[in-house]
Amino acid sequence: MIEDKRIDLAKLPKHVAIIMDGNGRWAKNKGEHRMFGHQHGVKSVRDCTEAAAELGIKFLTLYAFSTENWSRPKEEVDALMELLVHTILAETPTLNKNNVRLLAIGNLKSLPGKCYEQLQEAMAETAQNSGLTLVLALSYSSKWEIVEAVKNIAQEVKDGNLTTDQINDLTIEQHLTTKEIPHPELLIRTSGEHRISNFLLWQIAYAELYFTETLWPDFDRTAFFEAIVDYQTRERRFGKTSEQLIS
Ligand code: IPE
Ligand code: IPE
Ligand code: MG
Numbered sequence: 650m651i652e653d654k655r656i657d658l659a660k661l662p663k664h665v666a667i668i669m670d671g672n673g674r675w676a677k678n679k680g681e682h683r684m685f686g687h688q689h690g691v692k693s694v695r696d697c698t699e700a701a702a703e704l705g706i707k708f709l710t711l712y713a714f715s716t717e718n719w720s721r722p723k724e725e726v727d728a729l730m731e732l733l734v735h736t737i738l739a740e741t742p743t744l745n746k747n748n749v750r751l752l753a754i755g756n757l758k759s760l761p762g763k764c765y766e767q768l769q770e771a772m773a774e775t776a777q778n779s780g781l782t783l784v785l786a787l788s789y790s791s792k793w794e795i796v797e798a799v800k801n802i803a804q805e806v807k808d809g810n811l812t813t814d815q816i817n818d819l820t821i822e823q824h825l826t827t828k829e830i831p832h833p834e835l836l837i838r839t840s841g842e843h844r845i846s847n848f849l850l851w852q853i854a855y856a857e858l859y860f861t862e863t864l865w866p867d868f869d870r871t872a873f874f875e876a877i878v879d880y881q882t883r884e885r886r887f888g889k890t891s892e893q894l895i896s
Contacts, residue, residue, distance in 0.1 A: 651703060653874035660881050662834035664708035665701060666856070668848055669693070671840025671864030678864075684728050689866035691736050695743075700870040702747050702781040704877070708830055709783050712848050716756065716790035730760065733787070734767045741771045748780035754826040755789030784830060791850035798824035827852055835880045839865045857883045 651658075669690060676686030694711060701709040713733070719726060737751075744751055751771050758765070768787070801824050805811040811820070822828060832852045838844075841862040845853070859876045861868070886894060 651874075653871070653878065655878045655881075656704070656874060657881055658705065661704055661706055661877070662880060663706065664710065664831050664833040665706055665835045665837065665876075666710040666712070666833035666849060666853070667697065668712045668836070668838040668846060669865045669868075670838060670842055670846075672866060674840065675864040675866045683725060684732075686864075686866055687729060687732055691732070693865055693868045694736075695740070696870045697868070697873045698744075698749060698781065698783055699747065700873045702749055706781060708833070709781060710754075710786060710830070710833065710849070711783070712786045712789065712846075714755075714787050714789070715847060716788060716793050717847065719759075719788070730764050734764050737767050737771045741774055744771070744775050744783070745778065748778045749775060750778040750780070750782045751775045752782055752784045752830075753787050754784055754794075755787040756793060757787060759788045782830070784827075786848070789826075790847040792847055794826055795851065797826075821851065825851060832856065834885075835859060835876065837861070837876050839863050839868050855885070855887060857885065 672686030672690045673683040674686070675689065676683050679685070697711075698709060714729060718729075721729075741751075751768075753768055753772065757768065760768070768785075798821060802811065802816060802820060806813060806816075827849070832854070833849065833856050836845075836849070836853050836856045837859045839861055841860070843860055857880050859879055861872065861876070863872055884891060884894065
């Protein structure tokens with residue numbers, strides 16, 4: 650049941666992306682270890698996934714681990730990878746129950762073997778689901794993705810399958826890891842930081858940005874609905890004038 654009556658179901662974004670930030674500070678505020686925050690962040694992942702699925706949103710992308718996050722202390726990285734394996738294993742039945750398909754973007758080959766295998770298994774087990782697609786960005790960075798795309802395009806030109814004149818917006822789109830996924834209309838970042846941190850730079854060219862002070866482990870379904878309500882107050886002009894949109 651969608652308890653927030655302000656939400657207009659006819660004006661939903663197709664794709665919401667979230668930079669889940671603030672787990673460490675949430676734990677610190679409670680005098681706990683950073684991992685305590687990450688563990689509680691899983692509850693918010695579950696809440697937002699369910700809320701998005703219930704609303705009928707088609708894509709939810711969660712920034713779970715960036716390329717830059719590999720530079721954190723080894724014990725935190727190891728514990729995060731462990732948490733990832735455990736969560737994917739535990740949540741797959743719920744994903745199936747809620748008709749959610751799991752996808753992942755990022756340099757997946759750089760993940761520990763166990764993580765990679767668990768992820769592949771969960772993706773295969775949920776591949777037939779037709780409701781929400783939950784996209785996990787893992788070992789992901791936008792610059793990495795764009796470099797990969799440029800290399801692949803260059804190779805196609807070199808092989809004679811493409812000319813430089815043929816390269817356009819669509820060529821780039823089709824070489825990104827998100828080629829099957831529409832661009833997010835709404836990007837949420839929690840924890841009061843006002844930055845993008847190398848996330849979906851190309852894809853958010855026209856996204857509405859929503860920043861909240863709420864730390865990720867406190868970001869529940871009510872907070873998710875609040876972000877949707879805020880999104881629905883925005884006028885998306887795409888370079889046109891307000892008057893042009895009405896006529
Ligand atoms: C987000 O929380 C989770 C990841 C980046 C993996 P942080 O761990 O960045 O929490 P803060 O920003 O230190 O509070
Ligand atoms: C961004 O959070 C990455 C993820 C949410 C996975 P960070 O906490 O790593 O971002 P910065 O370093 O503060 O920009
Ligand atoms: Mg952070």
